[in-house]
Amino acid sequence: MKMIVTRPQYDITTRYLSVWAAEVINFAKEKKVEVIDLLKDKANKKDFVGRVKKLQPDVIFLNGHGNDNCVTGHDEEKLVEAGDNHNILYGAITYALSCNSGKVLGPKVAENNEAAYIGYEDKFIFVADSNYSTRPQDDPIAKPFMEASNQVMISLLKGHCAEEASEKSKNKFKEHFMKLSSSQADPDSLQAAQCLWWNMRNQVCLGNLNADLKV
Amino acid sequence: MIVDKNIKKILSDDEVRKLVMARLSVLSKDTMISLGSEGSFTRDELIKSVENRDNVGEKLAEIQLEWLRSFKERMIV
Numbered sequence: 001m002k003m004i005v006t007r008p009q010y011d012i013t014t015r016y017l018s019v020w021a022a023e024v025i026n027f028a029k030e031k032k033v034e035v036i037d038l039l040k041d042k043a044n045k046k047d048f049v050g051r052v053k054k055l056q057p058d059v060i061f062l063n064g065h066g067n068d069n070c071v072t073g074h075d076e077e078k079l080v081e082a083g084d085n086h087n088i089l090y091g092a093i094t095y096a097l098s099c100n101s102g103k104v105l106g107p108k109v110a111e112n113n114e115a116a117y118i119g120y121e122d123k124f125i126f127v128a129d130s131n132y133s134t135r136p137q138d139d140p141i142a143k144p145f146m147e148a149s150n151q152v153m154i155s156l157l158k159g160h161c162a163e164e165a166s167e168k169s170k171n172k173f174k175e176h177f178m179k180l181s182s183s184q185a186d187p188d189s190l191q192a193a194q195c196l197w198w199n200m201r202n203q204v205c206l207g208n209l210n211a212d213l214k215v
Numbered sequence: 216m217i218v219d220k221n222i223k224k225i226l227s228d229d230e231v232r233k234l235v236m237a238r239l240s241v242l243s244k245d246t247m248i249s250l251g252s253e254g255s256f257t258r259d260e261l262i263k264s265v266e267n268r269d270n271v272g273e274k275l276a277e278i279q280l281e282w283l284r285s286f287k288e289r290m291i292v
Contacts, residue, residue, distance in 0.1 A: 011254070011255070012247075012249065012254075012255040013249045013251065013252075013254075013255060016249065065251055065252040066251070066252075067252070076252070098251070099251035099252065100251075123250055123251045123253075123274065124251060125248060125249065125250055125251070125278070126248070126249050127246060127247070127248050127249075128246075128247050128248075128249060128255070129245050129246065129247070130245045130246070130247045130257065131245050133247075141246070187238065187241040187242050187243075188242055188243055188246050190238075191238065191239075191242055191246070191248070194278060194279070194282045195248065195278070197282065197285065198278050198281070198282075201281075201285075
């Protein structure tokens with residue numbers, strides 16, 4: 001089984017996403033999945049498209065900025081865009097940890113009978129502690145956001161179908177926001193709870209909901 | 216523009232912004248919020264954005280309104 005991961009790293013947000021995606025990569029390797037890790041400037045359109053076409057991965061994990069129509073790589077280079085090259089995602093399960101791509105790009109990919117696309121219809125927002133910006137993996141405030149997001153990939157790699165993987169991720173978001181919303185919660189926790197809830201309600205699973213990885 | 220018919224009956228846009236600013240003002244100074252390609256913002260930058268009614272400020276107000284509405288929905292359920 002093959003997985004392609006894009007991990008641009010050029011600002012605080014992409015650094016957090018990239019560092020936390022390592023958890024998924026390690027889990028995939030434990031499962032003997034062949035991982036093609038497009039890190040930093042390797043997360044460019046030429047490398048990404050070339051690898052996807054050549055290797056035809058079972059699962060694609062996109063980390064980066066995005067908008068309704070596209071997901072970007074290093075330095076905001078568009079990697080995949082609706083109406084341009086969205087068809088390279090056909091036949092795979094894609095999880096896009098980026099803003100908004102569940103609005104137009106996701107439905108466009110989902111026109112293919114075999115493809116599944118999990119993403120967000122609006123902004124993916126997270127709260128963090130600026131003291132941890134050089135070591136995001138230790139940031140306790142960002143942890144619930146990244147754990148809940150990673151749950152999509154972890155569930156897929158455990159053999160759950162796309163719909164179940166998305167549900168499990170949403171449940172993780174919910175579990176964390178319920179914990180942080182308690183009446184004794186401090187203002188930072190309440191803000192984090194609100195943003196976790198926002199991400200949960202904006203996560204969408206489109207296309208072939210029964211698509212799974214043969215693990 | 217902040218749109219939510221149900222909440223708007225009780226809260227005006229300015230009142231929502233005041234509520235958001237009040238919530239932000241009690242965050243710790245080290246807290247930052249990442250809003251995708253808009254960037255990552257400190258507490259004070261976020262308050263300024265709400266005051267200035269820029270994209271970031273309006274998004275925070277929208278999230279606040281949706282959050283309030285979700286409580287109403289949960290109460291009805």
